[in-house]
Every structure is written in structure tokens, then in C-alpha cells.
Amino acid sequence: MVAAPVVNITVNGKAISARPGQTVLQAAADAGIEIPALCNHPHLRPEGSCRVCLVEIEKQRTLQPACTFPVADGMVVQTESAKAVESRKMVLQMIFSERSHYCMYCQMSGTAQSTDCELQKLGYRYGLNHWSYGPNYAKNWPIDATRTHFVMDHARCILCRRCVRACQQIAANHTLGVQQRGFKTMICADDNVQFGESSCVSCGTCLQVCPTGALADRRSAYRGHESEVTRTKAVCLGCSVGCGIEAITRDNQLLRVEGDWKAGNEGMLCSVGRFDVVEPKPVRIMWPMVRTDGRLVETSWDKALTFAAGKFRQAHRVAGLASPRLPNEALAAFACFFHEVLMSNEVGLLYGEDPPLELGQPAVLHDVAASDCIVIIAGNPMKQQKVVGHLIKRAYDNDARIIVVNDRPTELDSYAHLRLQLQDVSYHGESPFEQLKNTYHLRGTGVSQLKAAVEAAQRPVVLYGGGLTTTVYAALRALPAKVHFLPLINGTNAAGAARLGLRPRPVHGEALYVMVGDDLPDGMVLPHRQFTLVQSAYRSAWTESADVVLPAMIWAEMKGHMINIEGRSLPVAPLLVAPKSVHACWETLLQLSMRIGYSLSFDEISDISKAVV
Amino acid sequence: MAWPAEDRRATAVPKDGEPPLLTDEMKKELTEKYFPRYPTRRAVLLPALHMLQHHHGWIPMRALAEVGEFLGISPAEVLDTASFYEEYWLKPKGKYLIQVCRSLACEIYGSKRVTEQIKKKLNVECGETTRDGKFTLVELECLGSCGTAPAMLINDVLFEDLTPQKINQVLDGLPEDAHKFRDPTVDWQ
Ligand code: SF4
Ligand code: SF4
Ligand code: SF4
Ligand code: FES
Numbered sequence: 075m076v077a078a079p080v081v082n083i084t085v086n087g088k089a090i091s092a093r094p095g096q097t098v099l100q101a102a103a104d105a106g107i108e109i110p111a112l113c114n115h116p117h118l119r120p121e122g123s124c125r126v127c128l129v130e131i132e133k134q135r136t137l138q139p140a141c142t143f144p145v146a147d148g149m150v151v152q153t154e155s156a157k158a159v160e161s162r163k164m165v166l167q168m169i170f171s172e173r174s175h176y177c178m179y180c181q182m183s184g185t186a187q188s189t190d191c192e193l194q195k196l197g198y199r200y201g202l203n204h205w206s207y208g209p210n211y212a213k214n215w216p217i218d219a220t221r222t223h224f225v226m227d228h229a230r231c232i233l234c235r236r237c238v239r240a241c242q243q244i245a246a247n248h249t250l251g252v253q254q255r256g257f258k259t260m261i262c263a264d265d266n267v268q269f270g271e272s273s274c275v276s277c278g279t280c281l282q283v284c285p286t287g288a289l290a291d292r293r294s295a296y297r298g299h300e301s302e303v304t305r306t307k308a309v310c311l312g313c314s315v316g317c318g319i320e321a322i323t324r325d326n327q328l329l330r331v332e333g334d335w336k337a338g339n340e341g342m343l344c345s346v347g348r349f350d351v352v353e354p355k356p357v358r359i360m361w362p363m364v365r366t367d368g369r370l371v372e373t374s375w376d377k378a379l380t381f382a383a384g385k386f387r388q389a390h391r392v393a394g395l396a397s398p399r400l401p402n403e404a405l406a407a408f409a410c411f412f413h414e415v416l417m418s419n420e421v422g423l424l425y426g427e428d429p430p431l432e433l434g435q436p437a438v439l440h441d442v443a444a445s446d447c448i449v450i451i452a453g454n455p456m457k458q459q460k461v462v463g464h465l466i467k468r469a470y471d472n473d474a475r476i477i478v479v480n481d482r483p484t485e486l487d488s489y490a491h492l493r494l495q496l497q498d499v500s501y502h503g504e505s506p507f508e509q510l511k512n513t514y515h516l517r518g519t520g521v522s523q524l525k526a527a528v529e530a531a532q533r534p535v536v537l538y539g540g541g542l543t544t545t546v547y548a549a550l551r552a553l554p555a556k557v558h559f560l561p562l563i564n565g566t567n568a569a570g571a572a573r574l575g576l577r578p579r580p581v582h583g584e585a586l587y588v589m590v591g592d593d594l595p596d597g598m599v600l601p602h603r604q605f606t607l608v609q610s611a612y613r614s615a616w617t618e619s620a621d622v623v624l625p626a627m628i629w630a631e632m633k634g635h636m637i638n639i640e641g642r643s644l645p646v647a648p649l650l651v652a653p654k655s656v657h658a659c660w661e662t663l664l665q666l667s668m669r670i671g672y673s674l675s676f677d678e679i680s681d682i683s684k685a686v687v
Numbered sequence: 688m689a690w691p692a693e694d695r696r697a698t699a700v701p702k703d704g705e706p707p708l709l710t711d712e713m714k715k716e717l718t719e720k721y722f723p724r725y726p727t728r729r730a731v732l733l734p735a736l737h738m739l740q741h742h743h744g745w746i747p748m749r750a751l752a753e754v755g756e757f758l759g760i761s762p763a764e765v766l767d768t769a770s771f772y773e774e775y776w777l778k779p780k781g782k783y784l785i786q787v788c789r790s791l792a793c794e795i796y797g798s799k800r801v802t803e804q805i806k807k808k809l810n811v812e813c814g815e816t817t818r819d820g821k822f823t824l825v826e827l828e829c830l831g832s833c834g835t836a837p838a839m840l841i842n843d844v845l846f847e848d849l850t851p852q853k854i855n856q857v858l859d860g861l862p863e864d865a866h867k868f869r870d871p872t873v874d875w876q
Contacts, residue, residue, distance in 0.1 A: 238763075251763025253770040265748050265762040273761075 083149040092145040099127055099140040102153065109153050110162065110196050112169070113234035114141035115283050117341055118243055124234055125165045126196065130155045137161055163200050169193060171207035172257075174215055174229040175286075181295035182287035188299045192285035193232055220270025223349040224281050224291045226261070231288040233259055237280035244342055246467035249274045276345040277464065282332050293352045294322065294330035307334055309636065309644045310347035311399055311629040314563040315439070315459045316638030317343055321630065321649045328352055328630055328650060338439035338640065344460035351630075356594065356612040360655050363623040370623060375655075375665070382622045383669035385605045386416060386585055393583035393603070394421040396576065397593045398565030400659065401634030401646045403682040405571050407660035407674070408589055415672045420581040424590065425598065426565030427540040429572050433550055437535050437558030438640050443468045445558075447531030449477045449524060451516075451546070452496060453539020453562030456485035459639065462537065462560070477527055479516065492527060494520040496546075521549040528553050537562050563639050570637035574686065589659055590616060592628040609662065625656040632658070633679060635686075708750035709757060713738050717757075728758050732768055736775055745776035781816045781823035782865035786840040789826040792833035797850075801837050802826060804851035808858060844870045 081092045085102045092101035097120060099109050113124035122142035129140045132150040137158060140151070152158060175193070177183040182191035186198035196202075215229035233252070238261065241250040249272050253262045263272035281289045303324045310317040310331070318337020322330040331348050333341040362378030363370040386392050394416075396408045412421040442448065442465040456463035463485070470476055470489050478490040487493060496516055516524075528534040536550060539562040550559070563569050571577065586603040592611040600606065600616055608620035617623045631652040635643050652658075657665075660679060667674045676682050717738070721731045735754045739746045746769060755765040769775045787793075787802050802824075806812065809822050816823040832838035835847035842865070846857055862868050 248761030249763060251761070251767040253766050255771045262766065263763060265751055265766050 081145045081147050081149075083145050083147070083151060085151045086153055094145070096145050097141055098129065098131070098138075098143045098145055098149070098151055101145050102140065102151070107153065109140045110199070111141050112192060112196070112232060112285055113236065115236050115239075115285075117335055118236060118239045118283065121235065121239070124169070124232070126162060126169075128158060128161050128165070129153045130158050159200065162196075163202065166193075166196055166200060166202055167205040167207060169232050170197065170202065171205050171209050172233075173231060174209060174211045174213065176209075176211060176229070180230060180287035181290055184299050184301075188301045190300050191287055194286075218269050220268040221274065221276065222270070223276055223278065223293075223345070224289055226269060226289055227287065228260060229288075230286050231261055232286055233261070234285060235261075236283040236285065237261065237289065240279045240283045242471075244340070244468075245275075245277045245279045245464050246471050247273065247275055247277065247464070250280065275460075276349060277342060277460075278345070278348040279333070279342055282341065291330055293349075297329050298324045303329060306647065306649050308630075308647050308649055309638075310343065310351075311566050311636065311646065312344070312346040312351070313459055314566055314568060314639045315339065315461050316566070316636060316640075316642075316644050317347055317461050319343065319347060323649055326650050339461050340440070340443075342461050342464055344464075346460065355592075355628075356614060358653075359610060359613055359617065359623060359625045360653055361625060363617075365621045370617070370620075375657075378622055378624060379662075379665050379669050382607050382624075383666055385607075385621075386587075386666075387670055389583065389585035389605065391420060391583035392416045392418050392585045392587060393581035394418070394587045394589070395424040395581060396421075396571070396589040397591045398423045398426040398568040398571050398578075399593055399629065400589065400591050401567060401632055401636050402570040402574065402643075402686045403634035403679055404589070404591070404632070404659035405567070405574050405576055406682050406686040407663045407676070409574050409576055410674060410676075411663045411667060414674060415667045415670055418583065420583045421576065422579040422581050423565065423568065423571055423576050424578070424588065424593070426568045426571075426578050427563075428577050429563040429565075429568045430538050430540045430542065430561040431547060432561065432641070433536075433538070433547070433559040434553070435555070435558050436641050437560040439465060439560075441533065441535050441558050442466060442537070442560065445469050445474050445531075445533045445535040446472075447475045447477070447527060447534040449479065449528065449534070449536045449538075450484070450486055450562075451479040451536065451538045451550070452481075452542060453537065453564075454480075454484045454486075455537060455562055458564055459562055462562070462639070466537075475527060475531065477524065479520065479524065492523065494523060516546050516549060524549070525553060528557055532556070534558070535560060540564065561639055567636040569639070569641065570635070570643075570686075573637065588616065588620075589626070591626050591632075591659070609659065611656075624662060625653075627652045627656055627658060631656070635683065705749075707753055708743060708747060709735070709739065709753040710742075713742070714757060729760050732758060732760060732765065736769055740775060745778065745780045748777070751777075779816055779820065781821050783822045783841055783861060783868070785822060785824045786827045786830075787824070788828070788830045788832070788836070788838050790829040790833070792829075793837040796836040798826075798837040800851055801839065801849045801854055804854045805858070808855065842868060844868070 079094050081094050083090050083092055085107050090101055090105040099111060102109050109127050111127045114120050120141045122139040127140040128137035130152040131138050177194055183189060183194060189195050217227045219225045238250040241247050249263050251262055253260050253266060263269050263274060281291060303322050306321045308319050308321050310319045317339035318334030320332045320334050321328060331351055333339055333343040335341040361372045362375055364373050364378050364381055394412050396405055409421055412418045448466055448469055475491045476489045477492045478484060478486050479494040479496055481496040534557045536557055537560045584603055585605040587607045588600060590610045595615045600619060606620045607622045608617050609624040609626045610617050611626045611628045630649040632646055633648045634646045636646055637643050660682060664674055717731055717735055721734045725731055739750045751765045751769055752762050755762050787798055789798055805824055809817050811817045811822060811824050813824055813826055830838050832847055837849045838847050
């Protein structure tokens with residue numbers, strides 16, 4: 075094995091082995107020496123604009139920014155020398171006095187230990203108890219509150235441009251910019267429109283990287299400092315991408331969601347995963363309800379289950395529909411309940427699409443961002459798998475060729491270097507809600523154009539949606555082996571469901587069991603049956619039409635696994651404790667089977683996990 | 688939830704039925720003359736802004752969007768660059784641009800009084816343009832004419848040793864058609 079090349083430097087008297095190409099700041103950080111930094115962010119390209127990280131480097135005429143200065147053999151660095159500290163204090167004073175940092179009203183402000191503001195933290199660290207330049211309290215700095223989920227207060231902005239770089243480099247959305255210069259410099263959106271009217275898609279990446287209180291999350295502001303909240307890594311159940319999240323909770327409440335920098339989504343989330351989950355929800359169902367004299371009346375679990383069991387026993391055939399957002403364990407128990415207890419095959423998914431077939435070498439999310447040729451065939455990732463959409467735009471910024479193959483306009487069309495027409499050979503499918511099903515075909519010339527483009531590339535990735543004909547599949551299978559494939563699956567855990575044999579399909583039976591979890595109807599109507607049991611977290615048009623309603627956990631309370639578009643099994647960890655009277659889906663099914671007179675082949679969630687994962 | 692807005696970078700800029708400000712001739716010149724000079728398209732932003740300013744006298748927002756679309760740069764980044772340089776005019780500019788020096792030498796010799804006189808006479812504020820679109824008044828740093836302070840420029844013409852009385856004469860003597868206004872010390876042929 076060849077030893078990795080090493081650059082030997084000394085920081086504050088400590089000998090450090092750095093990697094070539096690292097900056098002084100990175101090398102020091104790896105060795106546990108923290109150099110103060112404001113504009114620098116580990117996941118953004120450094121630009122050295124705030125000058126807080128200036129350090130003394132031997133043989134350099136002036137102080138140098140550690141965040142951009144590359145290490146070199148024999149370098150001797152002092153990060154806290156009198157000269158460096160003096161300059162740092164002056165820089166901090168200037169930053170503080172540039173705008174109105176009226177800290178006591180800021181949601182980030184705290185004590186030296188509890189503050190969440192990176193600027194205030196440095197103020198404490200360097201004992202800044204006054205400043206020589208006088209603050210700018212008098213000026214009316216604008217506040218832009220036109221975005222739904224977060225607010226920008228320019229008074230607290232230090233112009234570090236982290237947000238601008240996040241919007242460009244991570245979200246690849248290019249909404250933010252800086253206008254004017256010097257004292258008049260302002261962060262702005264597009265051609266200087268209000269944020270709410272801009273091309274911002276509310277992915278919140280800028281919010282996540284802002285070091286101060288300039289960008290404030292409407293829901294979590296003032297609800298707890300970092301030191302008072304719990305951070306848990308988990309998976310977003312918003313769609314099939316299964317982005318890694320860090321959930322910020324306190325007192326069994328979800329305050330905020332941030333993107334996990336270490337997961338495949340690399341810190342990014344979409345507005346669904348970051349913001350929609352903390353928006354107000356309909357009334358939570360706490361107890362089972364049975365329709366009595368036309369009204370839903372709360373009752374005990376025992377009464378409701380016994381009543382439902384009786385109805386299911388009487389029914390000639392019972393049908394079941396489950397949400398594709400449920401974890402594998404719930405879906406497996408549901409399928410098992412139908413097959414073993416009710417002896418019925420009439421079980422399927424409530425909505426969604428058949429996931430596309432698996433093809434060739436599977437891609438991981440990073441392959442998309444790093445690809446030099448991306449083919450998007452059927453599907454619409456900018457709508458359905460938004461973070462994948464951002465990864466495609468990021469690749470586009472790095473000069474990847476984008477090929478869109480579809481039968482209708484998609485949001486990615488304006489990025490496409492080549493657009494090929496899919497032919498829609500549709501027929502009316504028999505589905506639970508009589509939706510139109512599409513099957514697509516691609517002409518021979520299209521196939522050869524696709525092949526040529528992919529062959530010319532080094533890291534081609536093909537993203538493919540559902541409904542393709544076997545000839546299209548055959549054409550995709552015939553592509554060179556270097557192609558990586560990523561299925562654009564609709565329905566969060568539709569892939570997990572498919573492995574359990576559950577797919578969206580029409581189900582028949584005079585009794586119906588619908589397990590919706592925390593889904594909401596969004597206009598979708600349940601098929602009418604003689605007896606309907608709905609197990610749902612929230613009251614909705616679905617529960618209003620049911621004969622028996624059972625409570626269900628919400629996504630953040632569930633435990634289990636899901637399978638994402640990369641085909642990986644991701645653990646769904648409970649972030650919150652469910653109310654005492656709400657039980658996991660599989661427990662409900664266990665209880666229900668006992669009342670029907672059968673026992674299921676599991677009695678612990680780990681039994682199901684073992685069987686299905 | 689619906690995708691609330693889309694990235695406008697690569698989409699067509701609404702033209703509102705008006706002819707484009709970045710004309711086809713300009714695009715042709717940029718393509719033929721400037722694209723070969725630089726490694727990337729976006730590097731042509733400054734020449735493109737120059738061209739627009741030269742043609743229109745200033746650069747309207749719509750023109751910024753058109754340049755962004757043509758070069759594949761987001762509106763925010765175009766504004767970022769355009770607003771960085773004070774020499775790019777993002778507001779309408781009058782036919783006569785009056786630039787009064789406010790550096791130390793001129794200040795000592797009374798540039799304030801000169802500026803005040805212009806403001807009063809033309810009924811205009813610094814950085815603003817008269818209603819008829821004829822004059823724009825700004826202050827700027829050193830014109831390198833400290834020996835003859837206070838000094839000012841009207842378009843390309845330097846005026847020296849100014850007094851409020853002299854201002855009246857100069858302004859009254861400007862021709863109606865700004866194109867006829869030439870530096871008398873230059874041989875125009
Ligand atoms: S809003 Fe925040 S991230 Fe953006 S420049 Fe201001 S302080 Fe930096
Ligand atoms: S929310 Fe996302 S798209 Fe909007 S400005 Fe921030 S980073 Fe850009
Ligand atoms: S892309 Fe999907 S998994 Fe990722 S944050 Fe959005 S909804 Fe959640
Ligand atoms: S952190 Fe280095 S200059 Fe800002």
C-alpha cells in the first residue's frame with residue numbers, strides 16, 4: 075500500500091499531518107483546533123470574505139485567511155497570536171456595527187454557552203463588550219417576510235454569502251444573489267424581487283447554513299436553543315427518495331427538520347420534507363370510533379376491535395388498501411393479516427404507481443450529482459422526487475448533458491440538451507379509482523439517439539419512471555454497462571410494498587379495511603362498501619365516511635424500515651412518542667386477528683423486521 | 688404541495704410584446720466577437736452590459752433578464768455583477784450627465800456650493816434625473832483636476848474653476864440636442 079502523501083504543518087505549536095490541498099482551517103479542524111470562521115461552511119466552497127479566520131503564518135507578510143489558504147510543508151501557523159486576535163476583534167467589531175445586531179430580540183441569541191448565533195458566540199469568545207464604530211440601530215433595515223416558511227431580517231445579515239452559495243452550489247436553484255457593494259450591499263432574490271415572488275422553491279438550504287439570526291424559521295424560532303432540543307437522525311417519509319434528516323424535537327414535539335449532511339441528499343431537503351411536516355395538521359384521532367346512529371362515537375379499543383372483527387367475520391370477502399407511506403413492517407403485517415387471517419387476496423395499495431422494474435446497476439443519489447449525462451425517461455423528478463431534481467440541476471451546472479424523454483412537458487425541459495418524444499399507448503386501466511394508466515413506447519430513432527448520448531458519456535445515469543413498455547425496457551437493458559439506473563418511484567415505500575406483493579390495484583369485497591397512517595385524502599374518495607374500517611392519524615373525509623375509525627401513528631412515531639429509490643433499506647426511527655391510546659399498525663392487526671379467532675405468525679415487531687428486511 | 692415557482696434561468700423571459708432590448712444584432716456581435724475570446728459564455732457578461740448601456744444609455748431590468756437568458760446566468764447573478772459597478776446605470780439616465788467632484792481639493796474650493804446651485808437650478812437631487820429626462824446629477828471622486836478646483840464633467844467635457852455664477856452660464860449654454868455638445872478643446876474633424 076502506498077502511504078497517502080502528507081503535508082507537515084505546525085498549528086499553535088502542535089505538529090499536524092495534513093493532506094495536500096487542504097486549507098489551514100480544514101487541517102486544523104481535523105486536528106481538533108477550531109479556527110473561528112463565519113463565511114466558511116464545511117459544505118460550501120470557501121470564498122474568504124469575512125476575514126474572521128485571519129491567522130498568522132510564518133514567512134507571510136500579512137495575516138492570511140485560514141479558510142482559503144492551502145497548507146504547505148513546514149508551515150507554522152499561530153491562530154490566537156496577539157496580532158491575529160487583535161485583527162479578529164476589529165473584524166468582529168466591524169461586522170457587529172455594520173447592521174443592527176440588537177441581540178436581545180433575536181431567536182438565536184443566548185448566553186456564552188447557549189447562543190446559537192455564530193457571530194454572538196465569537197463576540198463572547200473574544201470578550202467583545204463594546205465596539206469602536208457604533209452600531210447601526212437607527213437605520214431601518216428591511217425585513218422580508220414574504221416567504222411562507224421563513225423570514226429574512228436584513229438587520230442581522232452579515233453578508234457572509236453562505237445562503238447565496240448554498241442556493242447556487244447545493245440547491246442549484248440560483249435564486250439568491252448580492253446587489254450593490256460596500257455599505258449598500260444587500261442579499262437579494264432574482265432581479266431584486268421579494269423572496270415570496272422569486273424563483274425560490276423553499277428548499278430551506280439557505281436557512282440551514284445561515285450563521286446568524288438573519289434567516290428565521292417561522293415554526294421553530296424562539297422554541298428552544300440547540301442546547302435545549304434533541305437532534306435525531308432519521309429518514310424523511312415524504313417521498314421515495316428517503317432523504318436523511320435531522321429532526322429537532324423538544325418535549326415530544328417536532329420543532330424543525332434539517333437535512334443530514336452525511337446522507338445521500340447531502341444536507342438538502344425539499345419543502346415537503348423540511349417545512350410541510352411541521353405545518354398545522356387536522357384534528358388527531360386519539361381513540362377508536364364506531365358509527366352509532368349515524369355519528370362517529372368514541373369508544374374503547376376492545377369494543378371497536380370486537381365490533382370490526384365481527385363485521386370482517388361475517389363478510390364474504392374483505393378487501394384491504396394500505397398507504398405506500400407505511401413502513402415495511404406495517405405493510406407486511408397488513409398483507410399477512412389478509413392472507414392468513416381473512417384468507418383474502420384482495421389487498422393492495424391505496425394510491426401510487428407500480429414501481430418501475432429494477433434495471434442494471436443501481437445508482438446512488440450521489441451518482442446523479444456527479445454524472446456527466448443524465449437521461450430522464452418518463453416521470454417528473456422536479457415534482458415527485460424533488461431532491462433528485464436539485465441533484466440533476468447541480469449536474470447541469472457542472473456541464474452534464476441532460477436528456478429528457480417524455481410524452482408531456484416537464485419542469486426539466488428547459489434544461490434539456492436533447493428532448494425525445496415518448497409515445498403514449500394508453501389504455502384505461504382497472505385501478506381502485508379508475509385512473510388513466512399510461513404505457514410508453516420510444517421510437518427506434520429515439521433509442522439510437524439515447525444510446526449514442528450515453529455511450530459518449532463517462533458517468534451516465536438513467537432515471538426512469540413507471541409505465542414503460544417491454545420494448546423500452548429492452549432498449550434500456552441494452553445500454554452499455556457503465557450506465558447506472560435510478561427508478562423514479564412514486565409513493566414513499568412503494569418499493570418496499572412491491573417486494574411484499576402489494577401494488578396499487580382494484581380490490582373487491584363488501585367490507586374494506588383502509589390503513590392510511592397519516593395520509594390525507596387531498597380530494598381522493600374511498601370506494602363505497604357495506605362496511606369500511608379506516609385506520610388514520612387524522613380526521614378527514616376518509617374517516618368521516620367510515621363505519622369504524624381506529625387511531626394510527628404519524629410518520630414521526632413509527633418504527634420500522636422503508637426501501638428508497640436506491641433500493642436501500644432505511645431504518646424508520648421513532649422521533650416522537652405516540653399518545654398512549656394510539657398503537658402501531660402491526661399491534662392493531664395482532665389484536666384484531668385474535669378477536670377474529672386466529673393468531674398471526676409474529677408477536678414482536680422484530681419478528682416482522684426479520685422476516686421482511 | 689405544488690412546486691411553488693420554477694427556476695427562470697433557462698426559461699424564456701416574458702417580452703410583454705415589446706421588442707427585445709438585447710437585439711439580434713447585439714447577440715450576433717457578442718457571439719462572433721466576444722465568445723471566441725473567453726473560455727465560458729458567462730465571461731461575456733461585462734461586454735454585454737457595456738453594449739446595452741451604450742445602446743440604451745442605461746440598462747433596464749428587463750435587459751438584465753435578457754442577458755441572463757442569453758448567457759445562461761441567473762437573474763440574481765446578473766444583477767449581482769451589474770449593480771457592483773457604479774458605472775452601469777440601472778436607472779434611466781438624462782441626456783446630460785453632470786458629475787461634480789466631491790474630493791478634498793474641490794470640497795475646499797466650494798464644490799458644495801456648485802452642487803447646491805445645480806440642484807436649485809435644475810430642481811434635481813444628487814443621483815436623480817430631471818423630469819424631462821434631460822439632466823442627471825451625481826457626485827464623484829477626484830477628476831484629477833485639483834489645480835483648477837472645483838471641477839465637474841458634463842458628459843465628456845471638463846469644466847474648471849467653477850462658481851455658482853459660472854454654473855448658470857454653462858447650463859444655459861448647453862445645446863438642446865446633446866449630440867451637438869462636444870469638447871471644444873478636442874479636434875473633432
Ligand atoms: S442571510 Fe445569513 S447566510 Fe445569508 S449572507 Fe446574511 S448572514 Fe450570511
Ligand atoms: S430556500 Fe432554497 S431555493 Fe429558496 S433561496 Fe433558499 S436555497 Fe434558494
Ligand atoms: S425529496 Fe422526498 S425524501 Fe427528500 S425531503 Fe423531499 S419529500 Fe422528503
Ligand atoms: S471564514 Fe475565512 S474569511 Fe470568512
